Amino acid sequence: MTRIAKMSSSLVLALGLAYALTACSGSSSSGPDATPSAVPSTAMPSPVDAAEEQARQDVIAAYDGYLEAYVKASATADYRTKELAKFVGEPLLGQLLNNLQNMSRSGVHNEGRPTWSPTVTELRLDAGEAVIQDCFDSTDWNAVGGQAPPTAQAKRYPVVVKVKRVSERWYVYESRARRSSTC
Numbered sequence: 001m002t003r004i005a006k007m008s009s010s011l012v013l014a015l016g017l018a019y020a021l022t023a024c025s026g027s028s029s030s031g032p033d034a035t036p037s038a039v040p041s042t043a044m045p046s047p048v049d050a051a052e053e054q055a056r057q058d059v060i061a062a063y064d065g066y067l068e069a070y071v072k073a074s075a076t077a078d079y080r081t082k083e084l085a086k087f088v089g090e091p092l093l094g095q096l097l098n099n100l101q102n103m104s105r106s107g108v109h110n111e112g113r114p115t116w117s118p119t120v121t122e123l124r125l126d127a128g129e130a131v132i133q134d135c136f137d138s139t140d141w142n143a144v145g146g147q148a149p150p151t152a153q154a155k156r157y158p159v160v161v162k163v164k165r166v167s168e169r170w171y172v173y174e175s176r177a178r179r180s181s182t183c
Helices: 003-025 047-075 092-106
Strands: 108-114 120-125 129-137 141-144 156-166 170-179
Touching: 047 092, 047 108, 047 120, 047 129, 047 156, 047 170, 092 170
Parallel strands: none
Antiparallel strands: 108 141, 120 129, 129 156, 156 170
């Protein structure tokens, strides 16, 4: 064996032995030469979990879009708005537009801004359906002008919303408010 080959062989053996001794000694040295004692596992989400999470985000985005479009339209009682149709399907779309038209005829509009805090409580990806539960807060959102009748309803009330996927988009199609309850 040549001298270089012997030195290389000895160096590899020494490094291997040093590594084995360090790994077995339980030494907790830190620094650039320290070897990690455990490699944290980073579990990758399954494709089903990722698809479900994306669907939940899309469902909430449809709900947020619906409410933002309605708040904007109700500020001027704009029953000709096209924005609602991007987020709302029938029968709710017709109900909302009818409500806006009644507001316009009565000279009523909304001022201020509501808040909401939705949670997807049911998601059926195979059926393309979801249910949202929300606590809608209209404390700072009021009907003004014209013949706006005073209401005795709660200002914070639970809402249950149904959402459906059509052609890869989510649309709110039903909203049931329990205005006699509070949340």
